[in-house]
Amino acid sequence: MPTTTTFALVRHGQTDWNAEFRIQGSTDIPLNDVGRGQATAAVIPLAAFHEDERDWDFVVSSPLSRAADTADAIAAGLNIDVTHRLPTIIERDYGDAEGLQAGPELEALRIPNGFLTAESEAAVAQRGIDALQSLAAEFPGARIIVVSHGTLIRLTVNAIFDISAGPISNAALTVVRASPAGWHLDHLNGENVLAEESSTPVA
Template identity: 60%
Template sequence: MTTTTTFALIRHGQTDWNAAERIQGATDIPLNDIGRGQAADAVAPLSAYGWDFIVSSPLSRAAETADLIGHRLGLDEARRIPGLTERNYGPAEGLSAGAELEALRFPGGFHGAETEQDVAARGIDALRDLAREHPGARIIVVAHGTLIRLSLAHALDQHIGSITNASLNLVHHHHAQADDTTAWQLDLLNGEPLTRV
């Protein structure tokens, strides 16, 4: 028997640092008014599905986005999951493009930052834990662009581009109990259906 758990992976709404193209990472920057509007706009595409509950990163920009969405969809208060926190970029946080940021860069990352592999593993573990605890559920997960992108890339073993603020990314986690295997299927990326080959 195979159990399918469905996730709506939503990146939080815009912050002032997003607008200024500054690296946020684990720095707790709140939503701005545009971000609150984006969270409200995310409700319509989500309302086409039936959702059981909502969870989020504990960072305020994700938590507020989840609370705004959850309230409008009539869901209980979002549970905060530390594993969904954005990648820690270390000394690169707060910087925008320029010499200071470039001095920290090396192929595949930044000096003092959490590795892409660690971020992906943390994100996938959080999703697998949810699927194990709530098999067959339909769960909205509000997190962060890099965490969502790296987690999807790892799960699907393919390149995933940037994740836009408050867009719907619909993914299914299939768990076959007979041989304890899992498979992931991505149906929507940034609100757009994927074409199957």
């Protein structure tokens, strides 16, 4: 029987910069009170997402504090461990655009698919794919919660499944499975995905 590794991709809880619609990127902005509540609430859908009576095995996260603190809250709520802080799943580096809100200063930096001095979308997606493939190779058959960032999750899922998903909400659950037969998308941004639209072979 093929070995399937299941990933719950969870965006961190809200920060003040999220609430102010500032580009956050690799800047280390902490959770605010709303975000801490969202991190705790994320335990509920994760606890309900069982497979053959199996619980989640462990949590990994980006090292940025908003993701690390979300991961710690989830792990405590599920009574499992955070085993890795993975630099490869840090948020996209937006360069000079970080900290900016919509306006002339931000527009002056805009280029197709990003901003001047920002990391490319392709590079972000590849980082995300490489991280999931490495985890699947190291822990085949595991059920792993991956706490990361909205743009990284969105671009990774879009690249794997050749779709155009929109923004990922704070603390929303996206579930993907990796097996020798390919990838399968179960949930996207907290919503079920139609089976016929959710599979793709390994590239």
